[in-house]
């Protein structure tokens with residue numbers, strides 16, 4: 001049994017222990033009572049009592065029986081995935097994408113609709129109805145639903161949570177408080193790049209540590225450490241506005257020479273006058289003129305990735321609409337990065353995001369679950 005620090009009563013100790021059991025099962029997966037006892041240094045009798053209470057509360061359940069090496073099969077316990085659910089809703093100029101994710105980070109439902117964004121009552125009513133449709137279909141109640149996170153283009157406010165952003169681009173002028181008032185549950189708004197990064201590297205099982213850089217129409221990213229954003233204000237990873245070299249292209253931020261003016265997917269569009277798919281069809285057919293556009297683009301991407309590795313000394317993940325194209329040159333990129341490595345370690349640190357269209361929605365839902373896990377004092381009685 002754990003010693004209680006002075007000033008903490010037995011009820012509080014019980015609550016802390018219960019919390020530890022839930023956290024251990026959540027982060028490490030299913031365990032037997034004996035394993036929980038060993039992991040948390042709690043007596044078996046305490047674990048038995050806590051598991052009984054947590055099971056009655058619907059937070060923990062008996063899992064699959066393990067293969068036995070003889071004698072009785074050991075019983076494992078696990079968290080109930082649907083004890084907590086959250087929704088990510090990614091909005092772009094022409095689509096709504098919704099993902100329903102549970103506490104085990106399983107994607108329960110994905111939904112997409114083509115609809116043009118407008119900051120009008122009609123549009124937001126429609127979004128509300130789509131959200132309600134998903135929640136009703138999956139019979140989600142307010143008891144296990146922890147919140148809703150909208151993914152839009154927005155600037156992050158320093159020293160605020162991820163939920164406080166200033167809408168920009170097509171969302172410029174949106175009053176988020178009006179939208180929040182439409183819902184009875186907690187509603188957040190998050191930055192689209194951060195959400196996409198989180199879906200790739202914020203996964204529960206891996207507790208990943210990684211730099212994510214998105215090569216899309218804009219260039220941005222995030223630094224994820226142990227499955228959560230690194231930095232004081234969620235602003236880390238604005239790689240697109242690092243000074244990269246002298247050119248006469250003005251960046252959207254107003255400066256010249258930002259990485260974004262070298263590595264945005266629009267660089268390919270502008271220099272070739274083509275859409276990406278057509279451009280890469282030409283490349284595969286050996287178009288020499290376009291090949292030089294591609295080679296200089298690739299060189300800039302490699303330099304950006306290399307710089308991030310030198311600064312952070314962790315894996316670098318490429319995301320965004322350029323990711324699937326860059327992945328076709330994966331071996332070449334890795335080879336050059338190995339040659340550049342000052343330590344000559346021959347390590348592959350380059351990764352590619354899954355790049356699915358639901359990345360943003362899934363990441364946003366995961367962010368709500370993580371926030372909820374951090375302050376779930378109410379959840380565990």
Ligand SMILES: [Zn+2]
Nearest residue numbers: 241251253258
């Ligand atoms: Zn810039």
